[in-house]
Amino acid sequence: MPRPRRPPRRPRHHPEHLFVSSRPRRPARPYRRPKKDPVRLIAYEALRAVDERDAYANLVLPPLLREARERGDIDGRDAALATELVYGTLRRQGTYDEIVAACVDRPLREVDPPVLDVLSLGAHQLLGTRIPAHAAVSTTVELARVVLGDGRARFVNAVLRRIAADDLDGWLEKVAPPYEDDPEEHLGIVHAHPRWIVSALWDALGGGRRDIEELLEADNARPEVTLVARPGRATAGELLTGEAVPGRWSPYAVRLAEGGEPGAIEAVREGRAGVQDEGSQLVALALANAPLDGPDGRWLDGCAGPGGKAALLGALAAGRGAALIAAEKQPHRARLVARALRGNPGPYQVVTADGTRPAWRPGSFDRVLVDVPCTGLGALRRRPEARWRRRPEDLAGFAPLQRGLLTEALRAARPGGVVGYATCSPHLAETRAVVDDVLRHESAEPIDVRPLLPGVPSLGDGPDIQLWPHLHGTDAMYLALLRRT
Numbered sequence: 001m002p003r004p005r006r007p008p009r010r011p012r013h014h015p016e017h018l019f020v021s022s023r024p025r026r027p028a029r030p031y032r033r034p035k036k037d038p039v040r041l042i043a044y045e046a047l048r049a050v051d052e053r054d055a056y057a058n059l060v061l062p063p064l065l066r067e068a069r070e071r072g073d074i075d076g077r078d079a080a081l082a083t084e085l086v087y088g089t090l091r092r093q094g095t096y097d098e099i100v101a102a103c104v105d106r107p108l109r110e111v112d113p114p115v116l117d118v119l120s121l122g123a124h125q126l127l128g129t130r131i132p133a134h135a136a137v138s139t140t141v142e143l144a145r146v147v148l149g150d151g152r153a154r155f156v157n158a159v160l161r162r163i164a165a166d167d168l169d170g171w172l173e174k175v176a177p178p179y180e181d182d183p184e185e186h187l188g189i190v191h192a193h194p195r196w197i198v199s200a201l202w203d204a205l206g207g208g209r210r211d212i213e214e215l216l217e218a219d220n221a222r223p224e225v226t227l228v229a230r231p232g233r234a235t236a237g238e239l240l241t242g243e244a245v246p247g248r249w250s251p252y253a254v255r256l257a258e259g260g261e262p263g264a265i266e267a268v269r270e271g272r273a274g275v276q277d278e279g280s281q282l283v284a285l286a287l288a289n290a291p292l293d294g295p296d297g298r299w300l301d302g303c304a305g306p307g308g309k310a311a312l313l314g315a316l317a318a319g320r321g322a323a324l325i326a327a328e329k330q331p332h333r334a335r336l337v338a339r340a341l342r343g344n345p346g347p348y349q350v351v352t353a354d355g356t357r358p359a360w361r362p363g364s365f366d367r368v369l370v371d372v373p374c375t376g377l378g379a380l381r382r383r384p385e386a387r388w389r390r391r392p393e394d395l396a397g398f399a400p401l402q403r404g405l406l407t408e409a410l411r412a413a414r415p416g417g418v419v420g421y422a423t424c425s426p427h428l429a430e431t432r433a434v435v436d437d438v439l440r441h442e443s444a445e446p447i448d449v450r451p452l453l454p455g456v457p458s459l460g461d462g463p464d465i466q467l468w469p470h471l472h473g474t475d476a477m478y479l480a481l482l483r484r485t
Contacts, residue, residue: 034145034153038073040121043085044147047117050090050385057086057385089124091220091384092192096123098175103162115152118144122160127168137164183209191216196392197377204426204466218470223381225256226278227268228308230315232345234272239265248473249456250281252312271343276308277379279424279467279474280371284312286452286465287369287420290481294416300365301326302355302409303372305333307340310350313369318346322367325360327353356404363414370409372402372434374425378476381469395429402434410442413484418447421480426466431478435464439482447481 049055068074101108122140125131137160144153176189188195202212229236229252239254247253267273299317304310304326314324328334338350353359409419448463459465464480
């Protein structure tokens with residue numbers, strides 16, 4: 001049956017257009033321009049850079065904060081809030097995605113990424129901070145009006161009001177499967193880690209539910225800033241100012257337990273001290289403390305960028321009259337190494353070289369360190385976005401490089417020399433699997449690392465060690481020491 005035709009439109013002078021209702025008409029509201037909130041704009045810009053350019057928040061956020069301070073847009077408290085919004089949102093991105101998905105009427109992949117970033121930012125304020133719900137919703141909707149437009153801001157408002165109907169625990173009960181049905185998926189959603197990372201960390205850690213939950217919770221905690229006093233140039237006591245406290249394990253470590261700006265400390269500004277996780281310091285100390293027969297005059301850092309371990313090794317070598325060669329493949333990272341070593345009290349040389357194609361003769365060094373490129377799963381506290389960016393297939397890409405670097409490091413050491421293989425990942429495919437594989441083809445024997453780090457607890461059965469955030473307060477650094485035979 002044909003659809004009936006619409007009646008012809010009446011001309012505007014038709015008498016019906018002159019009809020005036022007896023009910024008074026509500027006056028139209030004047031359009032209100034959205035108010036720009038510099039704190040949330042900074043957080044949004046940082047999240048977009050991470051999403052669009054695969055940038056790291058710790059590299060993107062500081063310049064945004066600095067520029068806003070120079071313009072007078074924010075103060076110190078504002079900067080702290082922007083930092084919490086960025087890092088808190090990134091840490092729990094996967095969990096917030098599950099919650100947002102339960103509140104929208106379409107697959108999450110059909111929601112534009114900028115809208116998702118605004119929704120995640122709002123979800124974190126609602127579920128992960130003490131910001132009142134009405135303020136979290138209103139400020140996020142206002143941000144959406146600024147960066148997305150009024151139309152999509154209405155969508156953001158509707159979704160956030162649904163999220164605000166429950167707290168985080170309530171939402172986790174709805175979106176996470178019961179632990180008994182799927183332990184890894186449950187832990188992944190509750191503690192905001194991809195399932196494959198939960199599985200890998202659990203394999204490396206061992207233990208039961210309590211152990212893995214403590215580790216995952218530590219990954220989501222804000223890490224302390226740790227300083228290193230480079231021996232011969234500064235002392236730990238010199239860095240103990242304000243709220244600073246001594247490190248837990250390294251004699252050169254100082255923790256800024258209540259935050260603080262490292263650049264405000266004179267020794268840091270002068271390069272006599274630096275920012276360095278205590279786990280990295282322990283790696284350098286263990287290599288330097290390993291017993292050695294014969295000469296001890298030539299040390300090599302075969303993967304030196306960006307220079308933190310090289311600076312500590314250089315200072316330790318100088319105290320014994322040894323020289324350090326610091327090699328880095330990437331020229332821009334080699335420049336960072338040179339900057340970190342500037343002023344070292346002993347002889348050193350920075351070379352741009354590929355550790356898998358060495359620029360030195362075999363058997364040239366007494367001590368060698370290779371802190372190899374890896375997935376970085378041991379530093380998820382500091383780079384929370386890495387957990388959502390990494391994929392299981394990345395392991396296969398790193399494997400040949402890790403084996404090649406360790407093989408050439410062993411060949412660079414003289415007979416009786418010591419080689420340290422370190423990685424900021426606890427994944428077994430990047431730690432023991434690499435060492436065991438290389439030892440099948442190279443003449444070397446393991447050294448027990450544990451006696452070289454007196455006072456450090458929970459180092460496992462040896463001979464290698466694995467540090468953990470929840471047990472040691474460090475990044476999850478791995479170290480194996482091998483003696484060339």
